Amino acid sequence: MNYLLRLIIVFLLCGFYVGQAQVVTYEKGANKKSRELFEQADKAIAFGNSKEAAELLKQATASQSNFIDAWFILGVMQMDNLKDYTAAVASLEKVNTLDPNYKPELCFQLGRAYFYNQQYDKSKAALNLCKGKPLSLHDSRQVDMFLKSADYAVVAIQHPRKFQPKNLGAGVNTATDELMPTITADERYLYFTRLDRSGYMLEENIYVSSDSASSWSMAQMVEAPISLYSYNDGATCISPSGKYLFFTSCERPGGYGNCDIWFASKNETGFEKPRNMGGRINTPGKDIQPSISADARTLFFASNKRGGYGGLDIWYSVLQDDYTWSEAKNLGPLINTEYDEERPFIHPDDQTLYFSSDGHPGFGASDFFVSRKLPNGEWGRPENLGFPINGPGDEIGIVVSADGSTAYFASERNDGFGRMDIYSFETDESFKPNYVTYVKGKVFDAETNASIKANVQLFDLETGKIYTTLSTDAKGEFMVTLPSGKDFAVEVMKEGYLFHSLNFSLKDVKQGKPFYVNVPLQKLKAGQVIVLNNVFYESNQFTLKSNSKTELDLVADLLTKNPTLKVEVGGHTDNTGLDASNKTLSENRAKSVVDYLHSKGITDNRISFKGYASSKPVADNHTEQGKAQNRRTELKIIEI
Template sequence: MKKLILFTAVVLASSMTLYAQKTDQEIIEFAQTASTKQLLKKNTDLLMDGRYRMSIVVADKLIESSPGNSNFLYRKGYALSQQSINYEEAINLLEKVKDNTTLKYNASSDKETQAPIDALYHLASCYHHQGDIEEAKKYYQLYIDKAPKKAALRGFSELALMQCKKTEVATDKSSSVQIRNIGESINTEAPEYSPAVSLDGSALYFTSRRLWEDSSNAEYIDPRTDTYLEDIYVSYKDFDGAWETPIRLENSQPNQNEATISVSSDERKLYTYNDLTGNGDIYYSDFQNGRFNDLQKFDMEGVNTDSWEPHISVTPDGNTIYFVSDRKEGMGGRDIYRITKLPDGSWSEPYNLGAPINSAYDEDAPFIAVDNKTLYFASNNENSIGGFDIFVSVCDDMGVWSAPINMGTPINSTGDDLYYTTTSDGRFAYITSFRADGKGEKDIYEIEDNYFGRKNSALLKGLITVVGGESLPEDVNITVKCLNCGETNIRTVYPRTSNNTYMSNLDKCREYEMVYAYNDGETVFHTDKIKTKCDDEYEEIYKPVLLRLEDWTIIPALDYELAGTITDTDSGEPLEGVLIEILDKDGNVVEKMMTDKDGNYSSDILKGKEYGDNPELSLRVSKNGYVTYENPLNTNDLGNESTVLKNIGLNKLDLGKDIGNMLAVNTIYFDLDKWNIRDSEKPKLDKIVKVMNENPTLEIELGAHTDCRASKAYNQSLSNKRAKSSAEYIKSRISKPARVKYKGYGETKLVNNCECEGKQESSCSEEQHQLNRRTEFKITKL
């Protein structure tokens, strides 16, 4: 069956004709003066090479010379249909030639004015991708009716017609499944595809053909796609669940293709596709010394051959490998194969999964879930609704695969949908697709799934936190051994270097021993035991530990207590009767208490929290006549001591005191020669607003000061305007605005000897001048 290369590199990077802008310019210049015969040959060559964008440039010149020529219109329409970016324009052109096709099409003749019968197939395909199923069916059938029995596209057309009919009965899971474009933080106008998500969903590895930040890959263009070569990127989720700006991996080369396939559960091994050898093979890169190493060819016997091997998926325990190959002994096109680790540590021969997984069509992009028995894969078989669709199958205890289920809409579309990868619980998944809401030619989509979520499986999640924030040595590992599995069942996992977390899938109703070691497993520093539940639900077991590296000791879990003393900042005396309020992340008060006669307080609200947790709580401390203190408790507060000590000094509100000093609001910055409040400075003034609203009788004078530079008159005028602007901002946000007076002092109240006399320049440093450019908020009435 014809090899349809969809989402991977087409040609060898080492032999690829990489060209700069001048090559395009040469074709453009050629098209201006070439004869029709020369243009026709050039257009044919470009189409045969897959250089569709430049073929359109030549086709436009042909159409210009003969606007109604169906041969010329077809050539442009065909090129557009192959680019997957403008089906609408392709349809417009192919519609013009559909009634003027011939079975005797002569592609090399400049006298040919008709289009080939293939135009009907490509018109149907465009309608199919657009989701216009009725029009697609009409033209697929018309092509079948008119084309010779042995026509190259007959089989594809018959398959596509079956797929169109499947759309009528496709399962719609939109009530339990949501799919959305992952957004511009990852997707660009360039193609992005082949995602591989970490089990916990915090890291996403993917392939992109974008321009590098420094444009150093600008000269390396794939002539078949007119895009930059493939590179591997990774993006991490921030604390709010948003994807951060992607980082290109260090082993990406500007003049070679590197494409993601999958990532190991500990993110220590990245599997990639590369076409430097064979007909395209599987490669890998190990994470060592803080980076991914250069790509190495995957050398397991029986996997890479002279055939095409574009994909691989390794089970989280590392004992089973699924890969794709189009080797001639397969069932048809690309098939999914499996190899397993034998009891003696060797690997089995590759085994074709056979029916019902493989078919006479193409199967690709397998992904095995953490339960080691749920297989997601892509197929363009007769049960697809268009191109490749995502299917799911489950292997029973006897090793028999269930009939694959098309995951339905909205996961699948009438275009190609591939590279399904999911988190450990199956709730979030990612695929590659080309859709109307896309940013570029291919995009990555996120799926939130309440339908296909994991059941009857367990996952061990661990965290090794190092005392003092030191880096965890890369050779630390955890061996997980099943004690009641009936046979040797041992796996070794490594913590992720980015955050020291690790994961391993577990069987239900089993007992395991965990052995923590370093020095390549030779030195054991901790052991533990865990059990999984004997039910059919998804289960997660979380095992955090605190490691002291100086003696390789695991510190027991701590029972945290929040405590402290509240004092007067000026006198240092403890304050009795201070109100302590603990607020949740939404600002609701969840606990309140008063300090005793010694200014002390304590709370057990952190009980049950573990080292490294984010409490998502805030502390608010208030007393009449003092500035209220409010600050969040964060992950760093849950350290090596059981008592989270929060000693706090409160600033007393007294006449003549500067509230700005208390709140570290000493300078309000303005643009040069301006006095309107910058957005960046508003949070500073908001602190003053808060104090004024908490103390409704408080009155202040806002004074704006400058340094000595510039004339006295200028400084006086500018400081007046800035003082007024700042005061008006505060007044508009408090009760009884008359409580705020303001005055510009210019350079009349310097706090040091940085004076400027006439034309004489001050010898003061910029830092010394800065002390004079200040804003004061002095209390004038309590």
């Protein structure tokens, strides 16, 4: 039941009203039938039966058309509980006709009803009448917020955004509530929260559905140890790779407060036992609705912990070098207000943050907003996603696909299966994130083709820093997102094997397709050869570029961990130019690698070099692509 309505009813039942002579109230003038209907409505409200209560109040007003208490409660209920804004306007206008001085907050409630009914001029007129009246501090602040929002809405509806929501269908949605969707980078798996009925209680549980050719599969509950009927588990976030699940759990043993954030890793059999995120994130307050960055190193979440600006604020914590999470920090007053900011979603581009707020100018309810990271690392001023994406109704929990083309959210709409359903829609250009793609790969033994569980590291080639680390699953498969604007090195490693390297340049890429790669790993034995794909030289020179160090450090580490291993570094060129010049260039480039490895403590007797010029091509030298493949540095095992 709406708590405000209960307070209003208690206020009225206590008789704090002196009306005009022609007006009927519960305490004065209401006949027996009207009083009985009003009391029945009160009980219906107490049990959360808003529709039943509204019908009883309508009967009470039919019994006595000047029963002002019933009209007022009916109007507020039609607005806040039933979302029937036209009816709410009519009921509250009736109150205003009966007695414009009925209650100080009548102007506020009528202004809200006009606002939600998109009658913005009338809303402003009613709200301006509230100035100087003895309203509560909360209502006074809300008056100011609604006046600002009315000015915004008048302009916004003149510039509608592209919005054609599509229900995800019976595989996902049911007659109960489905909300808070989250999706993997390849849009193959959708996780969401469903309200299940258990006896007389409603419990939140986590479900997952997979995308088939034409529709979403029948969703299945993510069972123990994740969803447990003893607790409310929901508000999930799946990492773009699908390997880590972050979620909210309330009353789960081992927590710090009523609702905490937990996470679980996924292995070949399912999710492992969840672990609490710890006291630097969770508090005795409410810590909910996690969202993890693509590199799995920054966690955003909503909390009402101390140090915030209002109700729920958006906070973040960073995974430190010692693999502990930092003390959570507030995103600050540009994002957070004295009201509620919640349901953050950090896009895989790590530059675009979506969230919900009822504290920034909008359409009155909790609207969707977007903020973009500035060059200084701060978050920019939030922008409302606009009309009709945002409106007077409730929309919950927006997420945007990795490629930026599709958004998913929950809403209660006429074409739904009942209550809140999950929908998708094509994103408008105005709030699309930066381009992001992903790499999906399969790692296997080069000789036997057997799947290998290996470690995968993604490096920023410019800085040499690890962007993210993950493991393949039991099938040897992995997926990692690649945001635009950077060059990346991917290194795949397994003990007892030579590593395998790849690189992807996305500095100037605005769109494209995902990458699918096969990664054959070769066992450590004499004669095996790998290409050092992330070793780079200055053009027509043998000077190593600084971004080569990441891969060469892996070579040094390989040799350090295998002290009997002896290798040869081979330099290769294409067939452009003179053979003698190419021979010298290839030999000097191989020597540059050896010199670097010497600086890392690898002794001269374990590593040799040779320049092969263009004598061993691996591709056609008649094309630029082929020539690029032939210009390479190789590592060959000489002796184990």
